[in-house]
Amino acid sequence: MTPMNNADYLTRLEHADELEALKAAKKASGLTYEQLAELIGVNKVWLASVFEGQQYVPEEYTVKLAEALKISPSATAFLNSHPYKGNTDPILYRLHEVIDTYGPAIKDIIHEQGGNAIMSAIDFGLDVDVTEDAEGNHRVIIKFDGKLLPYAKKGKYPW
Structure with missing residues (x-):
């Protein structure tokens, strides 16, 4: 596999489509990060960082997140890989x-x-x-x- 270039690293394009789908599922749920974090038993700031592609998420939480958002566990499975991290904001x-x-x-x-x-x-x-x-x-x-x-x-x- 070719290493990511700097632009890909900074914008986390590796899972951009999956992250957009995850954000859409959260928006459709009507839940805030705080409400969603409470449902799955994690910190709200950490969870918001997950939605930006900045966290490794253990499988038990990818499953809980999928359940809370009423989506397939396959839609959150990508979160179980270690992300490239960066800042552009x-x-x-x-x-x-x-x-x-x-x-x-x-x-x-x-x-x-x-x-x-x-x-x-x-x-x-x-x-x-x-x-x-x-x-x-x-x-x-x-x-x-x-x-x-x-x-x-x-x-x-x-x-």
Whole structure:
């Protein structure tokens, strides 16, 4: 198989038709990501990422998703392969900008409060909400919840 070119990688054309069909089935269901996530027992943000082709989905959840959307399990089976991931959207650029701008400060605070450690992206939770503040402005609230992983001290220092 020829490797994907950069354009295919960034736009995830590998399963574009299947993803569009999945989005159409979700729209036809009338369910929100939150409602659908609750039905199948997953996180709403993770599920929304699935619909963008950004997640590997274990078979048990591809089956539950098909049942919830009242479609054939064969229509969700493609989600059981590991995707190529990329970003092409302005919101994603802003998220990168946030990490580029505040990442070093976040790192310093993690080390200051948690010691010689990092935040796990595997033992990790994520939530997103849009709220309205007292002035009527809409605000985006993003919560990262990663396990603090102290560096292992195996062998002689420095390890």
